[in-house]
Amino acid sequence: MSDPIFVPAGIRPSDEQQTIQTTRARHLLIEANAGAAKTTTLALRIAQALHRGASPQMILALTYTAPAVQALQAQLRLIGVPAAQIAALRIHTFESFSAELLLALEGPGALQLASLEQIRPYLLRAIERAQSWPDERYPEEMAVTASSEALVEGLLQSFAVLKGGLGVEQRLGDVGLSPEMAEELGCDYFTLRVRGAFEAIRRGGHPDHPAFRFDGDACYDLARALLAEEGLATGEHSPLALGLALIVVDEMHDTNRAMFTVLKALLQHNSRAAFVGVGDRDQVIHSQAGAEAGFMREHFEQEIGQPMRLPLTASHRFGATLAQAAGLLACKPYLAAGLRATEICLLPADSHRLQAQLIARIAQEHLAQSGLQDLRLLLRRPSQSVLIERELLKLGIAYDAQGLRPFLQRREVLLVRGLQAFCSNDFSGFPDKAQRAQVLEAMMLFCGAWIDSTELRHVDAVTAQRRAIEEAASPVDGMHDFIANQVLRTASDFARPRLHAAMELLRAGGLSTFARGFMQALDPAGLARAVLVRREDITQVRDNIAQLVQVVLAEDTSVADGFQMLHALALVQSRVRGKSRVTLSSIEAAKGLEFDHVLIPHLSRGEFVGEAGAAESRNLLYVAMTRARQRLTLAFNPQAPSRFLLDAGLLPGP
């Protein structure tokens, strides 16, 4: 009997796509360029399985990020899979799949922590515990001179790699930790010891489930349990024996060891399931979580089996010009299917201010036309949005934000706006209660303040703060007393002199003293260092305030006028409702998605770099550029363009 073939709506599959759709190979791997229809072809493969009679519950699709889940659902809709079937499919990130499975096994109770700041106290406790262990075999290794606070960032980064790579679990066996083993794992003994203490704290809450989980922990916990065959039934009773007919993995280049362990177990316990994995090694932007393209190559071959490999040769998303530039940037061949021409526009601007003005004008023109749908501004770092947002708001342009907060709502910006409102005793810039509460929360955070109240002394610190802020934010005039009596009075010894120095400049009101002295007086990086974790976040706080100072100075009259203008912009923003066709976004939040017009600003020397290193920055630019369908605009300083523009052949070399 011939195989019934699913015929999609919306597109005509290429021969390559159809081969992948219908092949019955047990293990199939596809490495292909961005836009070469990997996700769409996975959707075709899923539709084919449904067409052959599999029920949606027999199909599991796994991705690394939540946007990739949405992208797959969108492609399933595009090719005509009914909504009810899409809803019934098992489509998850590795993390949400693992969390769901663990929930079924453990029952509720493991606290899900959402921010690095919530993890921080546990980590500080782990450092203390590890350093005071009485039977330490290598005490000289534990005599670390840096302060605990300074160690937090590096430790968390090492933990992410160890967790994703399952390094300790794989090597440890029955042997204890040693400096030699730490060296083999690429970290130091101290880190391994603290990691041990941290895990003991994390697991110590309850016999059946850990006390808390953070991002990546669900997949890690599941992988660890699988490796240790701990608490998991085996054979047909295994929680992973789901009776699957098809398992697909999108974004497979971002797979780490923990994810791969879960995948291997899934294939083992669903022996009738076919597997299709797709990825593009130039899109690895999560190496800090142990992502490795090797899981599509040697590890797969050695640990799962020899897969069939099929190609997807050409981009269906964009035309030949962009394919060529992306190919040059990533040093690989790149073809376009020739469905459309994609225009690349260069936007040179000598200053950041001019760049922001030009971008706002482009956004205005975009909204005035109807040919192109979405304009997505892709930013390397959040602070790069400040001047651009100011210009957009000045033109009254509505925009959304993805993967970053609009600058007027960033905590450090609220801190400074709150201080200025306090100095002028004018809180009219915060007309709604939720916003007033956010200002007070931000001030409490950066000032290291605590609630000193006899009424609230019986409740825990978090509840006390929530209640006190709730009460103070209700009337507009509650702000002043709260800032004076709680924030400033209980501010840490470190924060207090900085706050007073900053307020002095705000009260004086002169632009030139403000310009010269505000950053030094407030010391935003110092304030941030005391309460935030990641170095990149701390740098962002500093950069955001530096940009804020620039925005206030641009008003050119007085400090008070500058802040009035900020309040006015905030009002414009609060009126912006609904979905806009202009979106400011981090690159990470756009991965796997596509937009008619993509604009990448700040492609100047030293601006498109970050903590992660040159290779990851290059991959980020590659991901960003390849989101464009019809038009790609690249903004840069012509005196000092980014090296990447030259590498992509978009500007002539020196």
Ligand SMILES: Nc1ncnc2c1ncn2[C@@H]1O[C@H](COP(=O)(O)OP(=O)(O)OP(=O)(O)O)[C@@H](O)[C@H]1O
């Ligand atoms: N046969 C086809 N004909 C026309 N358009 C197609 C075809 N196949 C896919 N497309 C379109 O090509 C675009 C890119 O496809 P898709 O998102 O699947 O690529 P991808 O390889 O997963 O990209 P990325 O690596 O960036 O996530 C989408 O707009 C999709 O609808």
